[in-house]
Amino acid sequence: MVIKNKWERKSLIGLEELSEEEINLLLDKAKYFKKLKSLNQKIPESLAGKRIVNLFLEPSTRTRIAFEVAAKGLNADIISIAEKSSSLTKGESLRDTARNIQSLGADAIVLRHSSPGSPLFLSEIVEVPVINAGDGAHEHPSQALLDIFTLREKWGSLKGKKITILGDILFSRVARSNIWGMLKLGAKITLSGPSTLVPKKMEDWGLTVSYNLESAVEDADAIMLLRIQHERQTETHFPSLKEYSKMFGLREGEFELKKNALILHPGPINRGVEIDSKMADSSQSVVLEQVSNGVYVRMAILHFCCNGKV
Amino acid sequence: MNILSIKGGKVVDTYSNKIIQKDLFIKNGIFVGEKNLTAEFNNATTIDAADKYIIPGLTDLRCHLEQPGLSFQKSVQSISRQGLAGGYTSLLAMPALSSFADNPETLRYFKDSICKDDMLDIHLSGCLTMGTKGDTLAPIGSLKEMGIVAVTDCPNSPQNNQIYLKAVEYASMFDLPILDLPRDYSLSPDASAHESLLSYKLGLKGSPRISEELFVQRSILASKYTNAKIHLTSVSSFGSVELIEKAKRDGIKITSDTTSNHLTYTEDLIEKYDSMAKAYPPFREESDRLRLNEAVQRDTIDSISSGHQQCGFNEKRVEFDLAPYGVLGLEQSFVQLIKNSGDSEKLENSLIKITKKMSEKPREILNLNELKVSEGKTADFFIYDPKAKTKIERDEESTVGQNYPQNSLEISGAVIKTFVKGRCLYDKV
Numbered sequence: 001m002v003i004k005n006k007w008e009r010k011s012l013i014g015l016e017e018l019s020e021e022e023i024n025l026l027l028d029k030a031k032y033f034k035k036l037k038s039l040n041q042k043i044p045e046s047l048a049g050k051r052i053v054n055l056f057l058e059p060s061t062r063t064r065i066a067f068e069v070a071a072k073g074l075n076a077d078i079i080s081i082a083e084k085s086s087s088l089t090k091g092e093s094l095r096d097t098a099r100n101i102q103s104l105g106a107d108a109i110v111l112r113h114s115s116p117g118s119p120l121f122l123s124e125i126v127e128v129p130v131i132n133a134g135d136g137a138h139e140h141p142s143q144a145l146l147d148i149f150t151l152r153e154k155w156g157s158l159k160g161k162k163i164t165i166l167g168d169i170l171f172s173r174v175a176r177s178n179i180w181g182m183l184k185l186g187a188k189i190t191l192s193g194p195s196t197l198v199p200k201k202m203e204d205w206g207l208t209v210s211y212n213l214e215s216a217v218e219d220a221d222a223i224m225l226l227r228i229q230h231e232r233q234t235e236t237h238f239p240s241l242k243e244y245s246k247m248f249g250l251r252e253g254e255f256e257l258k259k260n261a262l263i264l265h266p267g268p269i270n271r272g273v274e275i276d277s278k279m280a281d282s283s284q285s286v287v288l289e290q291v292s293n294g295v296y297v298r299m300a301i302l303h304f305c306c307n308g309k310v
Numbered sequence: 311m312n313i314l315s316i317k318g319g320k321v322v323d324t325y326s327n328k329i330i331q332k333d334l335f336i337k338n339g340i341f342v343g344e345k346n347l348t349a350e351f352n353n354a355t356t357i358d359a360a361d362k363y364i365i366p367g368l369t370d371l372r373c374h375l376e377q378p379g380l381s382f383q384k385s386v387q388s389i390s391r392q393g394l395a396g397g398y399t400s401l402l403a404m405p406a407l408s409s410f411a412d413n414p415e416t417l418r419y420f421k422d423s424i425c426k427d428d429m430l431d432i433h434l435s436g437c438l439t440m441g442t443k444g445d446t447l448a449p450i451g452s453l454k455e456m457g458i459v460a461v462t463d464c465p466n467s468p469q470n471n472q473i474y475l476k477a478v479e480y481a482s483m484f485d486l487p488i489l490d491l492p493r494d495y496s497l498s499p500d501a502s503a504h505e506s507l508l509s510y511k512l513g514l515k516g517s518p519r520i521s522e523e524l525f526v527q528r529s530i531l532a533s534k535y536t537n538a539k540i541h542l543t544s545v546s547s548f549g550s551v552e553l554i555e556k557a558k559r560d561g562i563k564i565t566s567d568t569t570s571n572h573l574t575y576t577e578d579l580i581e582k583y584d585s586m587a588k589a590y591p592p593f594r595e596e597s598d599r600l601r602l603n604e605a606v607q608r609d610t611i612d613s614i615s616s617g618h619q620q621c622g623f624n625e626k627r628v629e630f631d632l633a634p635y636g637v638l639g640l641e642q643s644f645v646q647l648i649k650n651s652g653d654s655e656k657l658e659n660s661l662i663k664i665t666k667k668m669s670e671k672p673r674e675i676l677n678l679n680e681l682k683v684s685e686g687k688t689a690d691f692f693i694y695d696p697k698a699k700t701k702i703e704r705d706e707e708s709t710v711g712q713n714y715p716q717n718s719l720e721i722s723g724a725v726i727k728t729f730v731k732g733r734c735l736y737d738k739v
Binding site for chain 1: 506
């Protein structure tokens with residue numbers, strides 16, 4: 001097997017395709033950017049003159065803004081297009097929209113789309129790099145990379161660490177990207193939540209599925225909570241937010257967590273549903289660190305995918 | 311006068327399960343016996359078929375004629391060409407024609423303006439319910455008067471059990487077989503793949519096996535309850551096979567088919583979101599594929615259909631979950647199922663078995679006349695050359711559907727000529 005220890009990819013579609021070395025390469029670069037910032041040193045303008053287009057065809061605030069901040073941090077131009085202002089509302093296909101954006105001089109497209117596989121589809125059509133900012137329930141690589149970055153920063157390595165991902169796994173792209181990435185870095189994963197949202201079949205992926213919250217969290221080194229929603233696609237999957245909170249909500253004092261266990265959440269948090277406020281704001285919670293790390297990780301992604309020079 | 315002789319070919323007869331070398335003579339679209347040969351045969355066109363097989367024309371049980379975005383006439387012509395190239399001489403059209411076959415006028419228009427004499431035979435099905443919506447019964451009696459040979463809502467299936475049962479009872483009064491593509495929509499909303507670890511990884515909504523199996527069992531019970539002749543089309547899960555096997559043991563008169571593509575492919579085709587391979591029912595897992603093949607061998611599954619559905623490049627090459635279902639099957643279905651790796655005994659056994667499943671059985675299910683390569687019968691047949699090659703490649707410039715399940719395909723063995731009523735309508739160059 002050829003070990004890839006330098007970045008040779010054009011696009012970033014998901015963590016499934018990345019090797020452990022490629023993941024570490026991205027994380028090391030993010031770490032470098034973070035260090036420069038903390039030392040108040042100037043971050044190299046590695047993408048000066050590059051034009052990046054945020055094509056967000058599904059609502060998003062934090063991911064879109066994080067990519068904007070990251071691009072500006074490397075001195076790239078960034079234009080954000082939302083679904084309502086794009087020609088897709090006039091019936092134009094994704095293929096034509098993307099080709100037009102390319103013709104307007106984009107050097108990379110950051111795509112958020114509700115269809116799984118759409119970034120791969122797009123990357124086969126356009127010549128410029130495509131960065132997946134979330135495709136349906138498939139992958140959300142930049143989110144998983146920032147989660148992993150945050151954990152690696154705390155632990156040094158994920159090897160042998162026990163991580164529990166809790167909540168709506170079935171519809172979660174964040175869960176899928178984290179599963180790919182964390183397994184590659186040697187972590188042991190447990191998935192937990194209602195059986196209707198956490199298929200037992202997922203154990204074939206090389207992880208554990210547990211419907212007993214207590215045993216799923218008691219020896220975890222980190223617990224990643226996913227946002228729970230009770231809308232059209234999940235309303236047949238569990239009775240109510242109240243019942244969810246009662247059965248799977250993380251509340252202080254109810255469980256014996258490991259002393260140093262970390263709590264992650266990709267946001268936005270439903271306080272009182274998947275986690276109570278006290279725990280969300282406790283010293284074990286790394287939620288706000290995740291957000292700021294998200295900028296450095298996305299700088300690293302843009303830097304590599306757009307051939308940034310340092 | 312149309313006179314033809316074919317010399318030296320090996321004739322496949324599924325009724326006697328034999329393959330016998332003999333010379334064939336055709337006059338005015340009918341096979342004639344040697345004793346009836348007149349002097350005019352001295353100057354007849356002769357085709358040398360030595361080392362080749364003469365096989366009765368295939369009949370497809372599930373073919374969708376309409377291609378969105380293409381004129382209906384063009385779509386039908388292209389399907390006819392593809393069918394002829396695959397050895398088909400007739401097919402059953404699903405009821406989505408230029409409009410739904412839920413009224414006599416649509417059927418009359420089809421017969422008067424779409425069917426041409428250089429095409430294969432197109433047999434019509436009528437809708438079971440109006441617009442295949444599953445709400446109200448279609449005028450099945452009036453449709454029968456226009457010549458339909460079966461009723462179906464395929465690719466839909468009535469979701470309301472009362473409507474389904476009444477439709478089945480009503481249709482059987484006219485001695486029409488009912489075709490059902492079993493699918494409980496409530497168990498597979500917005501599904502675009504088989505539900506499995508792969509669909510979980512890809513983030514695609516899955517259609518679980520139970521969504522098919524529940525409706526397979528519904529049809530079995532409906533057949534038992536009404537004594538109607540129900541045919542399940544395109545079954546794809548191993549659980550369906552088990553249910554059908556038991557029903558047959560219990561003496562229930564249910565019949566079924568699977569598609570040649572489901573006997574060949576698994577969900578692996580969509581690993582990279584290739585929307586061209588998005589089919590309904592979805593390609594499932596290797597365990598399903600093996601069970602389906604075994605069921606064909608053991609006659610639990612009666613026949614094999616193509617499930618042919620043309621989709622244009624623009625409609626199909628979009629985001630995977632937004633792409634329509636549908637894969638092509640007519641051209642490759644027969645050749646890809648024949649075991650042709652040099653062992654002539656295996657080859658001949660496979661020719662008999664597959665021809666039975668694709669010619670004799672579908673015609674029996676539809677109550678159509680027998681096609682046989684023998685004296686007095688209509689000369690609908692094709693010539694199969696085990697030494698030739700079939701090559702299929704998607705041509706993305708083409709306006710007619712190129713949604714072959716695979717980007718390119720090379721199979722040893724090929725259909726080299728297809729005859730309908732004694733006229734050669736396909737000649738492989």
